[in-house]
Amino acid sequence: MSVAGDVEEALAEVMAGHERGMLARAVVIAELLDRDGDRSLRVLTTPGVAEWDALGLCRYGVLSIEGPAAVQFSEDDE
Numbered sequence: 001m002s003v004a005g006d007v008e009e010a011l012a013e014v015m016a017g018h019e020r021g022m023l024a025r026a027v028v029i030a031e032l033l034d035r036d037g038d039r040s041l042r043v044l045t046t047p048g049v050a051e052w053d054a055l056g057l058c059r060y061g062v063l064s065i066e067g068p069a070a071v072q073f074s075e076d077d078e
Contacts, residue, residue: 025045
């Protein structure tokens with residue numbers, strides 16, 4: 001099996017185990033350390049996710065995080 005297939009299988013199992021629903025598509029952004037301790041960023045998708053779909057999922061994810069974070073930071077300033 002491929003990395004993408006393994007990621008899909010693992011995420012589907014975790015989501016089902018926590019009753020989160022059926023996995024349709026996913027984008028995983030992971031920071032990895034190699035044997036020398038060098039860091040790299042990897043973007044993994046489930047099989048069949050086109051680049052533009054992955055970009056759209058990432059942008060939606062960023063927006064869903066930025067909104068609540070902005071509210072929290074503005075409340076902390078008061």
